[in-house]
Amino acid sequence: MPMKRITTSEEAVNCIQDCHTIAVxxxxxxxxPEKLLEALGKRFRETGHPRDLTLVHVFGVGNQCDKGLEHLAQPGLFRRVVGGHWSMAPSMARLAAEDVFEAYNLPAGVMEHLYGAAAAGRPGITTPVGLHTFVDPRLEGGKLNSRATEDLVEVTVCDGEEYLFYKVIPIDIALIHASESDTAGNLxxxxxxxxxxxxxxxxxxxATGGSTLAVTCKLVDSGVIHPRDVRVPGCFVDAVVVDPDQKQHYELDFDPTLTGDAVKAESEFRDFPFGVRKVIARRAALELTPGAILNVGFGVADGVVKIAREQGLADTLTPTIEHGQFGGIPAEGLLFGGMYNARAILGSPHMFSFYHGCGVDQAYLGFLQVxxxxxxxxxxxxxxxxxTGGFIDIAQRARKLIFCGSLAVRAETELSSGGVRFVNHGRPKFVEKVDQITFSARFARQSGQEVLYVTExxxxxxTDDGVRLEEIAPGVDFDTDIVPQLGFKPIVAETVRTMPLELFTGDLLPRRLFSHYGG
Structure with a gap:
């Protein structure tokens, strides 16, 4: 294969012209591809060009502070931004909220499949993912502000069933990163x-006549990378920038337990401290079933895997995350996206295909509002x-959903062997109407999904008639503790069960509580 152009990041981004569409x-x-983002941001600050770009990114890109897409948060640089997740670059989200550019939010898995459609020369993808959520054009069409007026999503019907059609976004310049490249550009x-x-x-x-610019940590001779380990063939790569200082993650030089090259011992993981988050995760974990394939979300929900490990159930389950990993332990916080001790790692488009095909038995996800x-x-x-990130892709196609979160915002509670006591009530998270529909109860009812909402x-x-209260914690009174912290009065089951008292102590849970394990 011919030698590839090895260049600086400043020279590489000079190929980006006004009105180009770039994907990160x-x-x-x-x-x-940090060096390329830095260089592009610097070029615009110094020259005012390129201008009026369209930016496409599937996941959040940044550290919620000063890296990633934060380099590009400059008025005039973009005409349109289509993002799967926005919270990792808060300045970009602020510009979108201020109508500085057209802003859209589409499901991450759908966006990844749109790359595949563009690669194959297809006009778009047709899928049920997104129906009756805010990306459905009958609601918001994924538009985040008043400047976003073009419809990127359409409703279509096939064999009497409704689907959404998402239009391909042609890519002029792709900016990517890989840990190694050979001189022929194989990544x-x-x-x-x-x-x-x-x-x-x-x-x-x-496929659209564009270019791919790659940042790599290490340059090796052509042929050194084993063909099975090449993830992007050199014929797709137009220029390579070498950055030996780039880490595996902003917060991490290199951890071989995230790549499968070493095993992280159980003793190396931090203990799960007893508190509200653990109580929620414990109650959610009682829904686990042997052999289940799980998706575990960010935040409170990832505690379910910790509980499974504590209780000796981990070997009976296969956790997954949308970034492509099977069978390990999800990393927490800003390191989410990696998985310790994974049993398999695929490209994320394959994982989303698995999710879209109803491959997940149980999804444990967080919530801001219900x-x-x-x-x-x-x-x-x-x-x-x-x-939304991958939330819509996962939530609409999992067989069973367990949403995990606190009952209210900033409520003060005391936990004891007697259950829960509210010291101060919080602001409702259960509201009359959510600010935006990321999970559609209408679609879930039509699909026959089982859905629980677990709090402390x-x-x-x-249910078909709405949200129904089925369990209440010991020490909690419905009228004085629950109702004042809800924005609506729920349906109440004929028999309201008491949540197991053992959830509210620091001891291991008795196996009898795990009913699906013969308890």
């Missing part, structure tokens, strides 16, 4: 925590743009 790879702080990702969508993105740019119908919002609060004080279930 990476997720959170993993596999981000390997042996020291990356995942593969994400680099292959599809580079192919999408190639309304009386059972709709869930995780993507927008008032004018604060967060984004009560457990609710989605």
């Amino acid at each position: 790879g990476g997720a959170s702080g993993y596999a981000v 390997g990702m042996s020291q990356n925590a995942g593969f994400w969508h680099n292959t599809d993105l580079a192919q999408a740019a190639k 309304d009386r119908e059972g709709n869930v919002n995780v993507s927008k609060l008032a004018s604060s743009i967060i984004g 004080a009560a457990v609710f279930r989605m």
